[in-house]
Amino acid sequence: MSYDFMLEYIPTREFGAADILSRLTRNTTRPNEDTIIACCQLEREVKQSAVEALENLPVTFQMIQNATLKDKVLQEVISYLKNGKWPNTITDDLRSYYIHRDALGIVENCIMLKDRLVIPYCFHKRILQQLHKGHQGIERTKSLSRSYVYWPGLDEEIKRFVQGCGKCAAVAKTLPKTTLSSWPIAEHPMQRVHIDIAGPVNGIYYFLIIDAYSKWPQIYQVNSITSASILNCIADFTSQFGNPELIVSDNGTQFSSKTYSDFCKSQGIIHKFTAPYHPQSNGQAERFVDTLKRALKKLEGAGTTKQILQTFLKTNRVTPNRSAQGKSPADLFVGRRLRTELDLLKISKPHSNQRNERMEQQFNRQNHAQERSYKIGDPVYAKLYKLNESFWAPGIITKILGKVNCEVRIENSNIFKAVKSHANQLRSRFVEAPQKALDISFDYFDLSPSSVSDASNSRACIAEPDLATSQESASSDTSQQTTPCTNMADPPNQLLPEASTDAPNDNREPVTEQTEVHPELRRSSRRKRPPAWIPDYHLFKRRKDVGNPQV
The missing domain is CATH 3.30.420.10 (Ribonuclease H-like superfamily/Ribonuclease H)
Known part of the structure; x- marks a missing residue:
C-alpha cells in the first residue's frame, strides 16, 4: 500500500470540541474485515515481487566491488595477498584461497583467480541462477562458470542447484537400469x-x-x-x-x-x-x-x-x-x-487289452448277468429312445462292432434306420419260418410223405399251368401239354391233383386214388393249421407265388 499509518489511543475526556466533520463518519460505509485482510496480503506480495525483481537484475562488477569491501573473509584474503604472508594456521574458510594463492590477484579491490572473478557470499545464489538460466546440465553449467566466476565449493553448489531444479527434473532422462533382481526359481508346478x-x-x-x-x-x-x-x-x-x-x-x-x-x-x-x-x-x-x-x-x-x-x-x-x-x-x-x-509317425506299441476281471466278476455276481452273443442276420428287438421315452422295435443285426456292441437295422421305420446298440439294449426276436407248399398240403390232406411217394409211382402228376385272371389267358392255359412227374417231392412248384370248380378242365385225366395202406402210417409231428392260401381264389396264383403267404 502507499501509506503507513500510526495509531494512537486518546481517551474521550481529552477530546476537544466536536466539530461537524467528526459527525459525518457515521454516514460512511465501514469496510469489511475480509477486505482489510486482503489488502494486507497484497502488501506482502508487492514487497516479495519487488525483492524478486531486484534479484533477477544482473550482477555487475560495481556490485561485486561493494560486496567485496563488506565481506570479512575476502578482506582478510586481500590483506594476506598484499603482505605476501599467510598465517601458519589456515582456517577452513581460507584453505581454498591458500591452495590457489599463487593464482590469486587483486584488481580494483576485487580478487581474481586468473581471469575469474571471486564472488562474495551474498551473491552466490544470484550468480548460480544466472549460470543456470538456460537450464543446462551439471557439467555444462560447470564449464560456463569456469570462464567467469569462482568461490570455494563452486562445483558442488552447481551440482546441488541443478539437481534441485524442478523444471529440469520434470523432463530429465531415465537413469540407467538398476541391477536385475529376478523372481526366485520355481521348484514345482503351481508354485507361482x-x-x-x-x-x-x-x-x-x-x-x-x-x-x-x-x-x-x-x-x-x-x-x-x-x-x-x-x-x-x-x-x-x-x-x-x-x-x-x-x-x-x-x-x-x-x-x-x-x-x-x-x-x-x-x-x-x-x-x-x-x-x-x-x-x-x-x-x-x-x-x-x-x-x-x-x-x-x-x-x-x-x-x-x-x-x-x-x-x-x-x-x-x-x-x-x-x-x-x-x-x-x-x-x-x-x-x-x-x-x-505327429505321434502317428511313430511305431505303435501293442496294447495288452487286459481287463479288470475282479470288477467284472463282482458286477456279474451282483446283477446276475448272463452272457449273450449275436451274429449278423439275427432278428432282435432293439431299445430305441425318443423324447425321453424308450420302446422296443424289431430289427436285424447287420454288423458286429465289438464284444457287446452291434449295428441294428430297424424294420418298418422312417426315423430309425440303423442304430448302434449295446447288448443290454437288445433281446432276441423269434420269427417262424414260412412253410413250403408241399408241407402245407401234407397238413391239409392229412398225408405223410411216404404214402404220397408210393402213390405217385402209379399215377401221373399234372403240372400246374400258369393261370391268369383274364379269360383269354385261362383258355390259352388249357391247351398246354401235360408233363409227367416221377416223384411228388421233387418239383417244389407243383400242386397236389385237385379239380377246380371255377375253371374245369376237360382235357385232364381223372386221378385214381391209391388204395394201398401201409401197416404203420407215420403221421407228421407238425402242428396242423389251415394254410393261408387254401381258399379257392388262391388257386389262381402263379406257380412262383405258391408257398409265399405274403402274396
Whole structure:
C-alpha cells in the first residue's frame, strides 16, 4: 500500500470540541474485515515481487566491488595477498584461497583467480541462477562458470542447484537400469503363476495364466475384463489344476478390486502386484502376450479365433522349452506328453487289452448277468429312445462292432434306420419260418410223405399251368401239354391233383386214388393249421407265388 499509518489511543475526556466533520463518519460505509485482510496480503506480495525483481537484475562488477569491501573473509584474503604472508594456521574458510594463492590477484579491490572473478557470499545464489538460466546440465553449467566466476565449493553448489531444479527434473532422462533382481526359481508346478490381459484383438480379450515352473499357458477368450469375468476364468483354472501358491499381476482394476482380494483370501492364495507401468516385473506374462499376438496374426485365416487359439495352445504345450529344462510344458505340468498328429509317425506299441476281471466278476455276481452273443442276420428287438421315452422295435443285426456292441437295422421305420446298440439294449426276436407248399398240403390232406411217394409211382402228376385272371389267358392255359412227374417231392412248384370248380378242365385225366395202406402210417409231428392260401381264389396264383403267404 502507499501509506503507513500510526495509531494512537486518546481517551474521550481529552477530546476537544466536536466539530461537524467528526459527525459525518457515521454516514460512511465501514469496510469489511475480509477486505482489510486482503489488502494486507497484497502488501506482502508487492514487497516479495519487488525483492524478486531486484534479484533477477544482473550482477555487475560495481556490485561485486561493494560486496567485496563488506565481506570479512575476502578482506582478510586481500590483506594476506598484499603482505605476501599467510598465517601458519589456515582456517577452513581460507584453505581454498591458500591452495590457489599463487593464482590469486587483486584488481580494483576485487580478487581474481586468473581471469575469474571471486564472488562474495551474498551473491552466490544470484550468480548460480544466472549460470543456470538456460537450464543446462551439471557439467555444462560447470564449464560456463569456469570462464567467469569462482568461490570455494563452486562445483558442488552447481551440482546441488541443478539437481534441485524442478523444471529440469520434470523432463530429465531415465537413469540407467538398476541391477536385475529376478523372481526366485520355481521348484514345482503351481508354485507361482503370472497373469495378464491381452487385447482387444479383433474385439476379443485374452486372459493369460502362465505357470512359472513349466511355462504351461492357459488362455481364455473373454468379451469383458471385469472382475467377475476374470474370477470365472481363475475359478475354472483352479478347478482343473488346483490353487496356486502365489499369483503375480499388474495393478489393473480387475486385480485390485475388493472382490478379487476376497477371492484370493478365501482360497489361500497370495497375491502380489508389480510396479505400475513396469512390465518387466511381470515378464513371464508380458512376454507371452507378445508371442500370442504374433501367433494370432500368423494363423489368421486358418479357422475361427477359437480354433486358432486351440491350435496355438496345443502346439506350444508339446514343444520343448529351453528355459524349462529342455522339456515341454506338458511334461512338467501334467507329467506326460500330449498326443498329436505327429505321434502317428511313430511305431505303435501293442496294447495288452487286459481287463479288470475282479470288477467284472463282482458286477456279474451282483446283477446276475448272463452272457449273450449275436451274429449278423439275427432278428432282435432293439431299445430305441425318443423324447425321453424308450420302446422296443424289431430289427436285424447287420454288423458286429465289438464284444457287446452291434449295428441294428430297424424294420418298418422312417426315423430309425440303423442304430448302434449295446447288448443290454437288445433281446432276441423269434420269427417262424414260412412253410413250403408241399408241407402245407401234407397238413391239409392229412398225408405223410411216404404214402404220397408210393402213390405217385402209379399215377401221373399234372403240372400246374400258369393261370391268369383274364379269360383269354385261362383258355390259352388249357391247351398246354401235360408233363409227367416221377416223384411228388421233387418239383417244389407243383400242386397236389385237385379239380377246380371255377375253371374245369376237360382235357385232364381223372386221378385214381391209391388204395394201398401201409401197416404203420407215420403221421407228421407238425402242428396242423389251415394254410393261408387254401381258399379257392388262391388257386389262381402263379406257380412262383405258391408257398409265399405274403402274396
